[in-house]
């Protein structure tokens with residue numbers, strides 16, 4: 134398969150799963166450059182795009198590419214300028230995926246503002262705290278920790294803080310980063326003997342925004358470095374804002390001293406939006422994207438999608454694409470047809486990785502820690518692979534997320550487990566029976 138046809142298919146998958154705004158802003162602007170040795174090099178228009186891709190879309194891309202090619206394709210993101218400066222394509226291939234030196238320091242999404250954030254019951258406290266921090270950084274709530282489930286607006290609020298501070302004070306030095314990028318930067322700095330400049334970069338900011346701190350779990354070296362970064366900034370009354378999918382004391386393998394520091398300021402949770410807020414969010418998005426949807430129809434969509442805002446946005450763009458494709462106006466009937474593909478309406482059984490870990494460990498008389506651990510004895514390896522296989526087939530989690538839930542394993546380990554079990558059940562009836570029994574148990 135060549136780069137163009139692979140990219141075309143990946144784009145199709147993205148188009149079905151992200152909002153039209155996301156698609157036109159971040160995906161349509163990408164140009165495939167080469168596909169060599171399972172590496173797909175993509176040209177992006179700006180450092181902001183590269184950051185966004187690395188933080189938000191790269192995992193999905195790896196999944197889609199795997200679904201299409203059944204190979205583990207690694208993306209490499211390069212900027213147009215970098216490409217121009219390279220004399221030949223072989224040099225292009227040497228650009229490091231994690232080379233952030235040319236990236237500007239802020240990395241804020243200009244669309245994530247307080248103005249575009251809809252306030253509802255589940256997020257009003259978080260919104261209020263974020264506003265206070267943006268008006269007087271480093272004073273009232275330091276650090277501010279926003280926590281809650283996926284797609285509920287934590288990143289949006291975090292960027293809104295940064296955008297407001299920059300608007301009020303254009304010379305403020307603000308840095309937004311995910312904990313994964315912090316970890317990668319730190320590893321790069323060690324490899325290149327540049328830890329001093331790494332420290333300068335992180336400790337000379339006025340506001341540090343760190344997204345998804347749950348990914349610090351298990352990474353002792355990074356935690357140590359972040360501990361010192363935190364102390365330095367805190368002592369100098371610089372604002373720190375963190376997001377997480379849960380409270381720090383619930384993050385396993387997060388050092389106690391970090392847990393206690395994160396609790397020094399204010400922790401506020403965001404809960405899923407109620408029906409009224411979902412309708413208001415849909416209305417705002419429809420207006421912003423100039424989508425003509427009758428209010429009854431918006432109510433209908435909001436009634437169908439009650440999980441998170443990202444899914445709500447996805448449903449609206451799906452409906453929009455559907456109407457465009459059929460060249461008809463958006464009505465409730467059309468929405469009902471468009472959302473059928475999402476299996477909305479019929480109550481589905483709910484399976485998550487934790488449930489799979491518990492069910493599989495009980496079935497094989499092991500502990501959840503065995504499944505998450507590293508022991509390579511047969512008695513544990515096969516159940517672990519089965520649990521990974523079920524996590525891949527029964528949940529919507531990305532490969533890296535599954536790997537992470539299994540004690541921080543690499544996504545290639547999950548791919549390997551999935552391939553192994555899929556292959557083996559074709560000829561091993563005993564294994565097939567076990568998987569059937571477990572699937573039944575999980576659906577119950």
Ligand SMILES: Nc1ncnc2c1ncn2[C@@H]1O[C@H](COP(=O)(O)OP(=O)(O)OP(=O)(O)O)[C@@H](O)[C@H]1O
Pocket residue numbers: 245249250251252256281282283284285286287288289290378414442443446
């Ligand atoms: N209250 C809201 N008003 C308007 N848009 C919202 C709101 N909440 C979330 N969104 C939108 O939903 C999408 C997902 O939000 P965001 O990325 O901030 O979620 P998150 O909580 O950080 O999720 P994750 O934990 O997966 O990173 C974004 O496009 C964001 O703009």
